[in-house]
Every structure is written in C-alpha cells, then in structure tokens.
Amino acid sequence: MTDIRIPNDLWDDDREGVIVSWIYKDGAVVESGKVVVELMVEKAQMELSAPASGRLTILAAADAIVNRGQVIGRIE
Amino acid sequence: MAAPPNASSAGQSDRILTMARAGREAVISEMRKDPKVFVIGEDVGKIGGIFGTAVGVQEEFGASRAIDTPISETGFIGIACGAAMAGMRPLVELAYVDFFGVCFNQIYNFAAKTHYMSGGQYTMPLTMMIGVGGGYNNAAQHSQTVYGTFAHMPGIKIVVPSNAYDAKGLMHSCIQDDNLTLWMVHKATCGLGWLGAPLKTAMAAVPETDYSIPFGEARVWREGTDVTLVGLGLTVHHCLQAADLLEASGISAEVIDLRSLVPLDRETIFASVSKTGRLVVVDEDYLSFGVTGEIIASISERDPRVWKAPPRRVAYPDVPVPFSRPLEDFCMPDAQKVVAAVKSIMAPQ
Amino acid sequence: MVVDIAARKWMYERMIESRYFDDAIFAAYFEGKTPVFNMAKGPVPGEMHQSFGQEPCAVGVLAHLGPDDVVGAAHRPHHVAIARGVNLDRMAAELFGKKTGLSGGRGGHMHLYDKSVNFFCSGIIAEGLGPAAGMAMARKVQNLPGIAVAYIGEAAANQGAFHEVLNMASLWKLPFICVIEDNKYGVSVPKRLSTAVERNPNRGAAYGCFGEYVEGNDPDKIYAAAATAVARARRGEGPTILELETERLHGHFIGDPAAYRSEAERGAQLDPIPVYRRRLLENGVFDEAALVAVEARVKERVAKSIKFARDSDYPEPAEALDKLYA
Numbered sequence: 001m002t003d004i005r006i007p008n009d010l011w012d013d014d015r016e017g018v019i020v021s022w023i024y025k026d027g028a029v030v031e032s033g034k035v036v037v038e039l040m041v042e043k044a045q046m047e048l049s050a051p052a053s054g055r056l057t058i059l060a061a062a063d064a065i066v067n068r069g070q071v072i073g074r075i076e
Numbered sequence: 077m078a079a080p081p082n083a084s085s086a087g088q089s090d091r092i093l094t095m096a097r098a099g100r101e102a103v104i105s106e107m108r109k110d111p112k113v114f115v116i117g118e119d120v121g122k123i124g125g126i127f128g129t130a131v132g133v134q135e136e137f138g139a140s141r142a143i144d145t146p147i148s149e150t151g152f153i154g155i156a157c158g159a160a161m162a163g164m165r166p167l168v169e170l171a172y173v174d175f176f177g178v179c180f181n182q183i184y185n186f187a188a189k190t191h192y193m194s195g196g197q198y199t200m201p202l203t204m205m206i207g208v209g210g211g212y213n214n215a216a217q218h219s220q221t222v223y224g225t226f227a228h229m230p231g232i233k234i235v236v237p238s239n240a241y242d243a244k245g246l247m248h249s250c251i252q253d254d255n256l257t258l259w260m261v262h263k264a265t266c267g268l269g270w271l272g273a274p275l276k277t278a279m280a281a282v283p284e285t286d287y288s289i290p291f292g293e294a295r296v297w298r299e300g301t302d303v304t305l306v307g308l309g310l311t312v313h314h315c316l317q318a319a320d321l322l323e324a325s326g327i328s329a330e331v332i333d334l335r336s337l338v339p340l341d342r343e344t345i346f347a348s349v350s351k352t353g354r355l356v357v358v359d360e361d362y363l364s365f366g367v368t369g370e371i372i373a374s375i376s377e378r379d380p381r382v383w384k385a386p387p388r389r390v391a392y393p394d395v396p397v398p399f400s401r402p403l404e405d406f407c408m409p410d411a412q413k414v415v416a417a418v419k420s421i422m423a424p425q
Numbered sequence: 426m427v428v429d430i431a432a433r434k435w436m437y438e439r440m441i442e443s444r445y446f447d448d449a450i451f452a453a454y455f456e457g458k459t460p461v462f463n464m465a466k467g468p469v470p471g472e473m474h475q476s477f478g479q480e481p482c483a484v485g486v487l488a489h490l491g492p493d494d495v496v497g498a499a500h501r502p503h504h505v506a507i508a509r510g511v512n513l514d515r516m517a518a519e520l521f522g523k524k525t526g527l528s529g530g531r532g533g534h535m536h537l538y539d540k541s542v543n544f545f546c547s548g549i550i551a552e553g554l555g556p557a558a559g560m561a562m563a564r565k566v567q568n569l570p571g572i573a574v575a576y577i578g579e580a581a582a583n584q585g586a587f588h589e590v591l592n593m594a595s596l597w598k599l600p601f602i603c604v605i606e607d608n609k610y611g612v613s614v615p616k617r618l619s620t621a622v623e624r625n626p627n628r629g630a631a632y633g634c635f636g637e638y639v640e641g642n643d644p645d646k647i648y649a650a651a652a653t654a655v656a657r658a659r660r661g662e663g664p665t666i667l668e669l670e671t672e673r674l675h676g677h678f679i680g681d682p683a684a685y686r687s688e689a690e691r692g693a694q695l696d697p698i699p700v701y702r703r704r705l706l707e708n709g710v711f712d713e714a715a716l717v718a719v720e721a722r723v724k725e726r727v728a729k730s731i732k733f734a735r736d737s738d739y740p741e742p743a744e745a746l747d748k749l750y751a
Binding site: 112114140141145146148149150151152153154155156157158159160161162163164178181182185186190191192193194195196197198199200201230231233254255 | 495526527528529530531532536538539540545547548549552553554555556557558559560561562563564566567573585586589590592593596748749750751
C-alpha cells in the first residue's frame with residue numbers, strides 16, 4: 001500500500017491548496033507514473049502522479065482544502 | 077444532470093479530465109504522430125499556454141516545436157500561415173478572442189481566403205486555439221465570445237467544445253483538417269487554475285486512445301418534446317441546468333450542443349424543432365446580427381410551419397461586457413433566463 | 426561586383442517581358458471602359474497596379490533565387506511574378522478572369538499564386554510579410570534549403586506587420602529578405618511626408634538586422650546588393666532589409682492621373698529599361714541585332730499569352746462556390 005502524499009516542497013509556503021479534480025474515480029485501477037490528481041494553490045496548477053500501480057482510494061475529494069505533506073489518497 | 081455520452085467505439089474510460097487536459101492530450105498525440113505539427117503563440121512554450129493546452133509540449137518536443145513569440149499577433153499568425161502554406165501544421169494560440177482586432181486581417185483575409193484565392197493551389201492547415209467568454213468580471217475587452225464575427229467569414233471551420241470528451245475529439249479533427257480551423261474554448265469550461273474550480277459538467281470521461289469528432293455534427297445531450305434548447309460552449313451547461321429546472325415544472329426540453337459552429341448542423345436543429353415546435357437559442361455572443369438569428373432564419377426559411385410558438389433568443393445584450401458583478405450578471409445568459417424564455421412561449425397562445 | 430553576362434541577359438529579357446506584358450494589359454484594360462470609365466467593364470476588370478519603371482527591382486534580386494526559394498509579392502506583382510517564372514499564359518488568363526487562370530479566376534491581379542514556382546501575392550499592405558517569413562521558418566526548422574523574399578513598397582514599412590515580422594525574423598535569424606521598392610509614393614503621399622526616417626534600412630538597427638539601400642534603379646547594382654543579402658540568408662545569419670530606389674512611371678493604379686506629382690517631377694523620371702539597353706550595347710553584352718531579336722521573341726511570347734487569355738473560356742458561374750475548403 002502506497003500513500004499519495006502532497007510533497008512538502010510542492011509549493012513554497014504555508015498556503016492551503018485545493019483539490020481541483022481526480023482524474024480517476026475512487027476504486028479505479030491506475031498505472032504508476034500516470035497523473036491522477038490536479039491541485040491548485042491560488043492560481044498555480046499542479047498535478048501528482050501515481051507513486052505505484054494498483055487500486056486507488058481517494059481520501060481528500062475534489063474541492064477539499066489540503067496542505068503540503070497531506071496524504072490525499074492511497075494505492076493498493 | 078446528463079453527462080456526455082461516450083461514443084461506444086471510443087471505449088469506456090475511467091478517467092475524468094478537464095477540457096484543458098483533454099485538449100492537451102490531443103495536441104501531444106498529434107505532435108507525436110506528425111513532426112510537422114508545432115505550437116506557436118504567446119506563453120505557449122515555457123508555461124504551456126494560459127489555457128494549459130500546451131503543457132508538457134516544450135518539455136517533450138523542444139523549443140522549436142513549442143515557440144514562445146513576442147506580443148505580435150499579426151506577425152506570428154502570418155508566420156504560421158506561411159509555415160502552413162509550406163506544408164507544416166501549426167497550432168496557433170490566440171489567448172483571448174478579444175485580441176482578434178489586432179490580427180483579424182491575417183485571419184479572415186489571408187488565412188481564410190488563401191485556398192480559395194489561389195484556386196486550391198495552397199492549403200492552409202492551420203489550427204487556432206482561442207479562449208473566449210466571460211462571467212468572471214474581466215470586463216469588456218477580455219470577456220467576449222464573438223462567435224458570430226468569425227462564423228460570418230467564409231473559409232473558416234469553427235468548433236466550440238463544451239466538455240472534455242468533445243474537446244479532445246474536436247482538437248484531433250482540427251489538427252488533421254487541411255483548412256483554417258478554430259478551436260474556441262470558453263474559459264469557464266476549461267478547468268483553469270486562475271478561474272477557480274473547473275465547471276464540473278464540462279469535465280467528462282475521456283478515453284486514452286485517439287478519436288476524432290467530425291465537423292458539422294451537433295450533439296443531442298438530452299431528448300425532449302416540448303421545446304428545443306440550443307447552446308454552444310458555456311451556454312450548453314446553462315441549457316442543461318434549465319432543462320432540469322423545467323422538468324420539475326413538467327416541461328420536457330431537448331438540449332442540443334452545437335459543438336461545430338461552422339459547418340453548422342442545421343439538420344439536427346431542424347429535426348428537433350420539427351418535433352418540439354419551440355426553440356430557445358442560447359448564445360453568449362451579442363444578440364444582434366449573429367448566431368441566434370442565423371439558427372432561427374435557417375428554420376424559418378426551410379419550413380415556417382414547424383413553429384408552434386415564436387422562437388426566443390437568450391443572448392448577450394448589445395452592450396460591452398460590464399465589469400461590476402451585478403452588471404455582468406444582468407447581461408450574462410444563465411439557466412434562469414433560459415427557463416424564463418421557455419415559459420414565455422409555453423403559455424397558451 | 427562584376428555581374429556575369431548570362432545574368433545580365435536574363436535580367437534584360439525578364440524586364441522587357443514584364444514591360445511588354447504591362448503594355449499589353451494596359452491596352453486591354455481600356456477596352457470596354459471608354460468613354461465612361463467603369464472599372465468593372467471590359468476584358469480586364471477591377472483595379473490594376475502596373476510595374477512600369479520598377480522592373481529592375483524584381484530581376485536584380487530574383488536572379489539569385491532557385492526552385493527551393495519562395496517569393497511573396499504585394500498588389501503590384503507583375504514584374505516580380507514574371508521574374509520568378511510564373512506561367513505567363515495562366516497569369517494573363519487570371520487577369521482576364523478566365524478558368525485557365527492561375528486560380529481559375531478566383532484571385533485576379535492582386536492575388537496571383539503559382540505554387541509550382543513558389544510564388545504568392547497578397548492584397549493587403551504588408552500582409553504577405555508574415556507568411557513569407559513563415560515559409561522561411563518552415564525551411565529553417567526542418568533543415569530544408571531555401572530562403573524567402575517578400576516585396577513591399579516603402580510606405581508599407583510603416584504598417585505594424587513590418588515591425589512585428591522584422592522583429593521575429595531577426596530574433597529567430599530567419600532566412601528572409603524584405604525587399605522594399607522605394608518608388609517614392611504611397612499612392613499620393615511622398616515618402617518624406619509618411620516616414621520619419623529617410624531610409625528604411627536604417628530601421629534594421631531597431632531589430633538588430635542588416636539593411637542596405639540601393640540607389641539608381643539599376644539592375645546591376647541591385648544584383649550586387651542582393652547577392653550579399655541572399656548569401657547572408659543562406660548562411661543563416663538572418664534577414665536583410667533591402668530598399669531599392671525605383672520609379673513608378675505611371676499613377677498608383679490605372680486611372681490615377683497622379684496629379685499630386687508635378688510636371689517637372691514626372692519629366693525627370695528615368696525609364697530604367699532604355700538606360701539598361703544602352704549600357705548592354707556599350708558593354709558588348711548584346712549587339713543591336715541580338716537585342717532586336719530578343720525583343721521580338723519576347724514580344725511574341727507576351728502576345729501569345731494575351732491571346733491564350735482572350736481565347737480561354739470563363740469559368741461556369743456556379744464555380745464561384747467551389748474551392749472554399751481543401
């Protein structure tokens with residue numbers, strides 16, 4: 001099981017971000033390296049890729065406010 | 077709320093993409109297939125365009141295929157025309173359609189007409205990605221759609237995707253077409269960071285494979301019997317919302333998404349109005365002398381007997397887009413205005 | 426530079442071909458338009474901008490070009506088209522609006538295209554600069570041979586497109602030459618009343634590109650200057666603004682009496698063709714008999730193209746709706 005964690009250095013400061021959209025649905029099978037989620041910090045858009053292959057569990061849904069270091073999903 | 081149906085031939089997909097990401101997939105796929113495809117425009121290289129339709133392009137293909145230009149629209153659109161006449165397939169970004177004023181000659185007089193004026197000797201396989209639309213207080217010079225202005229000019233093909241699935245398929249069609257094609261995307265539907273969260277109904281399941289959507293084919297999102305609602309771009313979403321509201325009042329609305337502005341799918345619209353007898357056209361462009369009038373005229377001149385009630389137009393008033401929120405809200409088409417228009421023609425005559 | 430004999434002969438022949446063509450078109454133009462001048466009447470309708478006096482500008486530059494190069498002209502294109510080797514029959518037919526024309530009659534005099542020799546025109550001032558630079562760019566990015574040469578008038582250098590395109594062509598070092606035909610007038614306005622600088626090549630400093638001005642409307646001098654510009658482009662060193670002093674011997678278009686130019690001014694204009702003819706004789710490039718022979722041959726060639734145009738059919742009216750899209 002692997003966490004999808006927002007890297008501590010994904011953006012520069014303590015600002016909150018928001019989940020814009022998950023590209024895959026909860027429970028979908030995803031491939032390692034594929035982009036799975038879009039985030040936004042103010043105007044800047046960012047994306048995270050699946051750290052492993054497997055079934056996706058979404059922990060922070062679209063529109064959720066998030067912080068650096070937060071685990072927003074899992075792959076198992 | 078209805079989601080856009082996936083063409084069964086394109087296969088099912090687990091992925092829900094924003095329009096920007098879907099458009100970008102098509103761009104990158106076409107660039108991988110054909111070395112003659114390249115992107116050019118302001119801010120398209122380093123940051124992948126302000127609509128995100130070229131994100132990743134410069135990283136993968138290099139600066140010579142994702143060219144950042146100076147602020148010189150006439151110049152770089154002209155240069156793209158020349159590259160197209162020399163056999164390349166440029167993808168030109170015009171960040172805001174409102175900027176067409178500084179370069180319209182190169183578009184409507186040169187790019188659109190070269191194939192014709194040369195008797196077919198030269199083709200112009202040029203696609204423009206253009207951001208349109210308002211609703212976010214960006215005022216008169218950064219919020220327009222001006223669909224009618226471009227649609228009026230001969231020699232151009234224009235698509236206005238309303239959702240991510242269509243965005244990708246239409247982008248493939250545009251790049252593959254040998255003519256001047258405009259891929260006009262409403263900023264509020266795109267899924268842009270700087271406009272807040274993306275419009276949920278514009279996101280859609282998008283297959284990973286390539287697929288094309290033909291020009292000249294409207295999509296019937298939702299069938300109905302009492303009234304036909306026709307929209308393009310953002311107004312498709314107003315129509316869908318209105319259809320839900322109308323259903324609660326016992327009115328069955330059919331919703332048509334034009335998808336392709338030029339060529340216009342008059343057949344689908346006529347078939348629908350023949351069935352319902354009532355039409356509301358919803359357009360964010362200025363009311364007079366544009367898309368709404370064209371669609372209504374197309375029905376009437378074909379057969380005025382189909383009308384059970386006068387057609388209605390929900391469009392932008394003939395004023396510049398105002399800045400202040402209550403002023404802009406007054407002007408913008410929305411689901412409530414569509415509902416009111418429908419109810420005004422459902423009343424017994 | 427000593428211009429080689431073959432080039433000089435070629436230049437003279439192309440200049441008289443252009444001149445005889447313009448003479449023939451001039452005569453045909455007035456058919457049907459008298460006594461009351463109506464632009465739409467007669468076998469050659471529409472506006473007509475002829476090249477009398479500007480022939481050296483075309484031949485001096487195009488003598489250096491080959492099949493991989495591309496040439497864009499503006500609304501006064503005949504001398505450039507002829508120097509480029511555009512099909513003369515089909516060019517004449519296009520001016521007459523016949524179906525055998527280069528564009529089947531869809532383009533006309535300001536919109537002449539012959540893709541087989543990489544030649545195109547544009548009818549809006551400075552509109553063709555971007556496309557020509559784009560053709561240069563297409564060659565550069567694909568490592569293909571060839572340069573692009575675009576012709577404009579001196580007044581067109583004040584159009585915004587000139588600034589935008591020269592900036593990008595210089596920035597990206599495109600294999601591009603902007604040839605400016607300084608015929609001293611933009612329709613009725615002389616250069617000194619339209620342009621803040623005396624010479625457009627000086628504007629090269631604004632873009633970091635080379636510029637050269639050639640006086641005298643002299644094919645040999647133009648040939649020499651063009652050699653440098655062409656070589657520079659082929660070496661990948663970027664564009665040149667090549668401005669050529671020339672003479673517009675007639676008005677802006679047929680029908681323009683050019684009353685804004687004084688009698689004295691017009692009297693002082695020199696026709697470059699007799700001047701060059703005399704020089705070729707003096708230099709022994711031709712003798713009189715050879716010149717007469719060339720002139721007769723070219724005149725007959727031109728007459729044949731006009732006859733072809735007259736004898737050709739008009740397109741079917743409904744063909745107006747064809748060829749909108751590829």
